[in-house]
Amino acid sequence: MTDPTLMVDLARLDFAWITTMHIIYPPLTIGLAAFLFYSEVKWLRTNNDEWYRLTRFFEKLFIINFGAGVATGITMEMSFGILFGPFSQAAGPFFGNILGYETITAFMYEAGFIGLMVFGWGKISKKMHLFATFNVAFSSMLSAMWILVANSWMQSPTGVHLENGLFLVDSWKDAILNPNFLTGFPHMAIASFEIGLFFVAGISAWMIYKKRPHAAMFMKTLTASLMALVVIAPLQIYIGDDLGRTVAEHDPAALAAMEGHWHTYNADGTPNTSWNVIAWPDEVKGTNTFQIGIPHMLSLLEDHKWVSTVKGLEEFKPEDRPPVLLPFYAFRIMVAAGGLLMIIAFWALYLKYRGQFTMEGLQRRPWFLRLVVFSAILPYIAIWTGWWTREVARQPWIVHGLMRTSEGVSQMSIAAEIVWFVGFVVFDLLVWIGAWYFFAKVVRNGPDMQAEVIHQSENIPVGSLMTDKIKHQESILIRPTA
Amino acid sequence: MEHIMTITHPYQWLTVVWWLLIGFFLMLYIILDGSDLGAGIFSLFDSNSKERGAIMASMAGTWDANETWLVVAGGAIFGTFPLAYGSLFHYLMIPLMVTLWGIIIRAVSLEFHHHSKRSTVLWDWGFGIGSVITAFSAGVSLGATMQGFSLSSGPVPSFNGGAMDFLTPFSFWTGITAVIAAALAGGVYLRARFDRDTAIYRKAMVWTDRMFYLALIAIMGTVVWTFFKFPWAMSKWIGPYWWAFILTGAVVVFAAWEMRRASRQQRDMAAMMWLGVIVVLNFGAMMATLYPWFVPGTMTIYDAANPSNSLTAFALAMTGFVPVMLAYNFYQAWVFRARIQEFSSYGH
Numbered sequence: 001m002t003d004p005t006l007m008v009d010l011a012r013l014d015f016a017w018i019t020t021m022h023i024i025y026p027p028l029t030i031g032l033a034a035f036l037f038y039s040e041v042k043w044l045r046t047n048n049d050e051w052y053r054l055t056r057f058f059e060k061l062f063i064i065n066f067g068a069g070v071a072t073g074i075t076m077e078m079s080f081g082i083l084f085g086p087f088s089q090a091a092g093p094f095f096g097n098i099l100g101y102e103t104i105t106a107f108m109y110e111a112g113f114i115g116l117m118v119f120g121w122g123k124i125s126k127k128m129h130l131f132a133t134f135n136v137a138f139s140s141m142l143s144a145m146w147i148l149v150a151n152s153w154m155q156s157p158t159g160v161h162l163e164n165g166l167f168l169v170d171s172w173k174d175a176i177l178n179p180n181f182l183t184g185f186p187h188m189a190i191a192s193f194e195i196g197l198f199f200v201a202g203i204s205a206w207m208i209y210k211k212r213p214h215a216a217m218f219m220k221t222l223t224a225s226l227m228a229l230v231v232i233a234p235l236q237i238y239i240g241d242d243l244g245r246t247v248a249e250h251d252p253a254a255l256a257a258m259e260g261h262w263h264t265y266n267a268d269g270t271p272n273t274s275w276n277v278i279a280w281p282d283e284v285k286g287t288n289t290f291q292i293g294i295p296h297m298l299s300l301l302e303d304h305k306w307v308s309t310v311k312g313l314e315e316f317k318p319e320d321r322p323p324v325l326l327p328f329y330a331f332r333i334m335v336a337a338g339g340l341l342m343i344i345a346f347w348a349l350y351l352k353y354r355g356q357f358t359m360e361g362l363q364r365r366p367w368f369l370r371l372v373v374f375s376a377i378l379p380y381i382a383i384w385t386g387w388w389t390r391e392v393a394r395q396p397w398i399v400h401g402l403m404r405t406s407e408g409v410s411q412m413s414i415a416a417e418i419v420w421f422v423g424f425v426v427f428d429l430l431v432w433i434g435a436w437y438f439f440a441k442v443v444r445n446g447p448d449m450q451a452e453v454i455h456q457s458e459n460i461p462v463g464s465l466m467t468d469k470i471k472h473q474e475s476i477l478i479r480p481t482a
Numbered sequence: 483m484e485h486i487m488t489i490t491h492p493y494q495w496l497t498v499v500w501w502l503l504i505g506f507f508l509m510l511y512i513i514l515d516g517s518d519l520g521a522g523i524f525s526l527f528d529s530n531s532k533e534r535g536a537i538m539a540s541m542a543g544t545w546d547a548n549e550t551w552l553v554v555a556g557g558a559i560f561g562t563f564p565l566a567y568g569s570l571f572h573y574l575m576i577p578l579m580v581t582l583w584g585i586i587i588r589a590v591s592l593e594f595h596h597h598s599k600r601s602t603v604l605w606d607w608g609f610g611i612g613s614v615i616t617a618f619s620a621g622v623s624l625g626a627t628m629q630g631f632s633l634s635s636g637p638v639p640s641f642n643g644g645a646m647d648f649l650t651p652f653s654f655w656t657g658i659t660a661v662i663a664a665a666l667a668g669g670v671y672l673r674a675r676f677d678r679d680t681a682i683y684r685k686a687m688v689w690t691d692r693m694f695y696l697a698l699i700a701i702m703g704t705v706v707w708t709f710f711k712f713p714w715a716m717s718k719w720i721g722p723y724w725w726a727f728i729l730t731g732a733v734v735v736f737a738a739w740e741m742r743r744a745s746r747q748q749r750d751m752a753a754m755m756w757l758g759v760i761v762v763l764n765f766g767a768m769m770a771t772l773y774p775w776f777v778p779g780t781m782t783i784y785d786a787a788n789p790s791n792s793l794t795a796f797a798l799a800m801t802g803f804v805p806v807m808l809a810y811n812f813y814q815a816w817v818f819r820a821r822i823q824e825f826s827s828y829g830h
């Protein structure tokens with residue numbers, strides 16, 4: 001038979017890859033949909049055509065991202081059963097329900113309105129269109145909520161008990177509103193806004209930096225997004241700290257791994273409160289080969305106290321310890337990215353306060369604009385590293401404390417796992433490269449300033465599938481290629 | 483399976499209702515996305531690039547929602563029949579994986595096609611080939627499910643066979659049948675979607691003529707093979723309700739005849755509806771034959787169902803959404819109902 005550890009690790013790698021290649025799309029969908037709703041409202045309120053053109057421009061980017069998210073998302077929904085069959089069976093009574101809720105109330109909800117939002121311009125009334133945009137934004141957030149319910153429950157599985165190999169639900173309230181969800185979901189929701197806003201800010205800054213013909217128009221979106229981030233970016237750090245303390249309380253081993261914290265007490269018997277800035281963990285010996293730490297920092301972070309005991313990894317049996325290296329560094333990269341994003345937002349506020357946040361003022365500061373363009377990549381890095389931290393630090397458990405990953409994995413042949421991996425590397429990279437290539441293309445082409453602004457809807461109900469030929473030719477939905 | 487029954491002990495009628503609903507979602511997927519996939523297969527044989535673009539444009543506003551019915555079916559299986567979800571999907575690893583690849587190729591081709599200038603041909607091919615792959619491997623998955631699979635013993639029995647267990651002459655044949663049936667549906671759909679004076683319409687006329695007979699042969703073949711291969715099917719069809727199956731078969735033949743007539747007389751919408759009737763009847767007969775099996779010979783719907791508490795929660799929370807989902811999907815399809823011209827492109 002095949003090596004069981006290798007099989008489990010490959011299954012984790014297979015799943016990690018498709019998750020990593022999926023999670024870059026939905027948060028942007030959520031953030032950008034909320035932004036599109038904002039800009040469409042702005043257009044309807046001010047009747048300023050520039051907001052219409054901005055909406056249509058960012059919508060083009062939105063739809064590329066959305067398509068990529070769907071293509072990679074359908075995979076996710078099937079993969080629980082394929083790669084982690086026994087887990088899916090055992091956790092089905094709760095986890096399966098939640099995933100089912102997600103597909104019915106969110107995935108399909110979104111699909112039912114996305115076509116109207118993207119292709120409905122001029123086909124449906126302005127109000128109906130705004131309603132469609134709202135529904136896309138709302139349903140995508142709903143989708144994130146259900147996914148975070150399911151994932152958080154794996155981190156802190158409350159409200160269930162194991163009976164004959166199945167997780168039976170005792171309290172739906174406790175299982176859905178599990179401790180990790182209450183901070184984990186806000187953290188993800190705010191991350192989605194952050195990625196959406198920095199995406200908008202980065203592209204707007206590029207337009208101004210490159211002095212594109214319609215750069216002035218993009219001052220609107222640059223100002224709106226960066227000023228929103230002045231609130232959003234620090235809020236994210238605050239919620240992140242909250243989530244860290246939730247993890248410390250409910251999964252101390254995960255926290256210890258994230259911090260590379262092996263020993264609860266120092267050699268002299270005092271609590272070890274040192275927070276490692278960098279370290280090289282040695283998982284065999286159960287300590288760090290070297291480390292640079294700041295005293296008292298760890299207890300301040302986890303307990304908000306000068307001195308307190310934080311459980312080290314040594315208190316857990318070796319077979320119950322998560323890997324340390326990846327969570328440790330991934331966590332630090334996430335924190336650094338989040339901090340940098342906040343600094344950029346504050347910098348924008350400072351420029352605004354100084355009266356320099358105008359197109360001319362910014363064009364005199366190209367390094368600031370370049371920094372904002374670059375910052376669009378940081379939320380991606382933060383989301384990746386954050387999710388890796390979350391998933392790897394939960395190991396060796398698939399459902400924390402109740403089911404091990406090795407118990408939840410499908411018994412697959414190594415060959416099948418490798419075929420899966422190679423195939424999805426090819427297809428997911430195709431999606432990713434395609435999406436970013438077309439992002440670049442849409443941005444280079446800039447907003448469409450020629451197309452007529454749609455002021456009223458045409459081609460309103462005609463009756464059967466055979467609509468009036470003249471009318472549909474006038475329709476804006478499917479327009480002749482020029 | 484004994485203790486599964488004792489701990490799950492589901493409300494039997496809820497189990498049946500959700501099994502029927504999942505069948506309904508799958509059937510909607512087959513009807514709706516079947517047409518889109520078939521249009522993709524058709525596009526492989528259409529040498530005019532503009533026409534291929536127009537075919538993609540014809541489903542611009544709806545393909546995503548159509549495809550999502552598959553996800554809804556998958557999600558509902560996870561939510562209501564997790565024991566089947568965790569073992570059946572594992573058994574179907576390879577065909578599902580290939581289906582997913584097909585879906586990915588097709589989705590990105592549809593999205594990227596209209597942004598591209600130099601790479602248009604690449605996305606045209608992606609759209610066509612993605613459609614063939616999706617239809618074929620989904621058909622293989624359905625055929626493989628009919629064959630059943632081996633389960634481990636233990637309180638929660640899971641799949642313990644090999645990765646290639648799914649592949650037999652029969653499942654390969656159901657894959658081929660799915661491609662042919664989709665090709666027919668695609669032709670019928672394109673005829674209802676395009677103006678009668680377009681070249682696509684004329685090509686689709688010839689296409690549906692040929693595919694009609696091919697599909698007839700393929701489906702008849704599948705029915706006969708099923709009858710002789712699977713004792714559970716044979717016993718149902720010659721059992722006490724034999725007349726119901728005979729009657730359904732007769733109505734299917736009648737519907738096929740009507741579809742053919744409508745198609746000849748260029749009543750395209752009617753032809754599409756008759757095709758819909760055929761799918762509904764065939765799918766219904768398949769469900770009736772399967773009952774009470776979820777996977778024949780492997781697990782019944784009662785073995786596979788969630789414990790009653792979870793099933794009830796799912797039913798209470800979700801059943802109300804089903805008509806809502808149908809309503810907004812219908813509205814979306816209705817907005818985009820107009821016939822289109824071949825010079826249409828996938829414009830926003």
